[in-house]
Amino acid sequence: MPAIVGAIKVNTIGSSGVFHVGDVFIVSPTSAIRTFAGGGSFNTGDGLNVNSNYSVTTVNDSDIADQNVVANI
Template sequence: MPAIVGAIKVNAISSSGVFNVGDVFRIAPVSTAKTFSGAGSFNTGDNLNVRNNYSVTRVNDSDGVDQNITAVI
């Protein structure tokens, strides 16, 4: 069924992002990422006061592969 779409504003699309308007059969990611970060790492804004007296980020990942990427046709 056709889609009726009004105005669209796209600020940014990352290199692995997908932008679709309307009908679609399949959308699949082409990349994966894993991020390790400590307490207060992704805080953004003006006049932040972050206090972390003790913070430990454990990064022991024994399986090695979390999401395999295979060819999608």
Template sequence: MPSVVGPIKVNSVSGGVMSFGDSFYVSPKSSSKTNTGSGSLNTGDFLVTNNMVSTTNPFDPDIQDQGNVGNA
């Protein structure tokens, strides 16, 4: 089924894939984990964040997270 895509604004693309319109099959080609504080990775126009106290716990009790094996 055709789709209508409206205005698009792309601020930056860093090694990613962008899909517009109909997508039958989308799967991740890579995965990563990032530990950051509250409000540190926010993006957008006219952004205001009010974080009084921010703590980040990077401890991960899992041995391995879900992988992306088989996504060719």
């Protein structure tokens, strides 16, 4: 159905984000990521005190491809 859309303000769109206005048949955002993190990672907040005197991130990833993004239209 047609729609009347007023003013639109877009500040940011991420790498796998989708922005559409109006009719749409398929919305298909795609991303593939591999993350390795050690001790004290991904901490958020005010006034953090993180002590990681000894931290080792050991990665044994024998896969050649973890997430295949193929034929995404």
